[in-house]
Amino acid sequence: MRWIVTGMNGTVAPRLAAALRARGEKVLAWDRARVPPGDEGAMRAFVDESAAGGICHLAMGAPEWAASMARLCAERGMPYLFTSSVSVFAATQRGPLGVEVVPEASDDYGRYKQECERQVAAAHPEAIIARLGWQIGDAPGSNTMTDYLTRAAADGAGRVQASTRWIPSSCFLDDTAAALVHLLDRGEGGLFQVEGNPDGLSLNEIATRLAGRLEAGWDVIPTDDVVMDNRMLDPRVPVRSLSERLSRLTGS
Numbered sequence: 001m002r003w004i005v006t007g008m009n010g011t012v013a014p015r016l017a018a019a020l021r022a023r024g025e026k027v028l029a030w031d032r033a034r035v036p037p038g039d040e041g042a043m044r045a046f047v048d049e050s051a052a053g054g055i056c057h058l059a060m061g062a063p064e065w066a067a068s069m070a071r072l073c074a075e076r077g078m079p080y081l082f083t084s085s086v087s088v089f090a091a092t093q094r095g096p097l098g099v100e101v102v103p104e105a106s107d108d109y110g111r112y113k114q115e116c117e118r119q120v121a122a123a124h125p126e127a128i129i130a131r132l133g134w135q136i137g138d139a140p141g142s143n144t145m146t147d148y149l150t151r152a153a154a155d156g157a158g159r160v161q162a163s164t165r166w167i168p169s170s171c172f173l174d175d176t177a178a179a180l181v182h183l184l185d186r187g188e189g190g191l192f193q194v195e196g197n198p199d200g201l202s203l204n205e206i207a208t209r210l211a212g213r214l215e216a217g218w219d220v221i222p223t224d225d226v227v228m229d230n231r232m233l234d235p236r237v238p239v240r241s242l243s244e245r246l247s248r249l250t251g252s
């Protein structure tokens with residue numbers, strides 16, 4: 001199987017590509033300089049010449065681009081995976097949030113992802129739409145919680161303030177990639193949610209355990225200023241949990 005993957009200069013796409021390649025599948029990166037997202041003809045030519053069997057769209061970009069690719073796949077009977085975000089839910093919507101909960105995005109990014117979901121589902125009813133939570137990596141330097149905490153520590157002279165009342169939707173990058181591969185294997189279209197924090201670890205607990213795991217030396221300060229629980233719920237998607245991921249070094 002050959003997959004076209006968008007967003008390969010980003011954070012999540014290279015991990016999904018690595019997981020696919022590890023299974024012997026081929027991955028072709030979408031080069032936006034060569035195939036501009038707004039150029040329908042160039043897109044069609046690229047998809048047909050690539051002999052790809054499906055598209056995984058992980059890049060940012062216009063909802064219209066997401067929908068064009070979805071339509072291309074629908075016409076060809078090809079699978080299409082689109083990654084959305086927990087940000088489609090408003091901060092006031094309290095988790096655990098099942099797929100039946102209607103999102104009420106309250107910021108521009110959430111509204112953008114919600115619009116992408118809408119257009120993708122309309123263009124390809126069998127598309128796989130996978131909502132992701134805040135990603136965790138083993139190093140800073142990308143769009144992850146690890147990077148956020150590293151920068152917060154740098155700004156705070158080693159001190160990181162993290163709320164004990166903030167339960168974030170989150171997942172380790174490689175576990176997200178494994179879950180996305182599982183969804184591709186499953187082959188069923190629809191809306192799915194990839195959650196690595198079903199046990200409800202707070203940001204404070206995660207930061208503390210991550211500091212140990214990474215030997216980061218952060219001084220994690222408990223606060224209660226952010227009160228939020230945006231955990232998602234989807235028993236159809238098996239995901240390795242943060243509790244398991246972060247337990248070994250802390251003995252818990």
Ligand SMILES: NC(=O)c1ccc[n+]([C@@H]2O[C@H](COP(=O)([O-])OP(=O)(O)OC[C@H]3O[C@@H](n4cnc5c(N)ncnc54)[C@H](OP(=O)(O)O)[C@@H]3O)[C@@H](O)[C@H]2O)c1
Nearest residue numbers: 007008009010011012059060061083085132133134135143
């Ligand atoms: N990282 C997280 O914590 C997180 C959390 C929830 C959901 N997600 C979702 O996961 C997916 C991947 O996120 P990510 O963290 O990998 O994002 P990222 O690191 O910010 O990378 C996004 C990639 O999208 C492409 N891109 C950027 N601007 C674009 C534009 N204006 N038009 C078209 N393409 C553009 C670029 O890739 P190319 O240069 O290769 O085209 C870029 O590297 C997204 O759907 C995101 O919403 C991520």
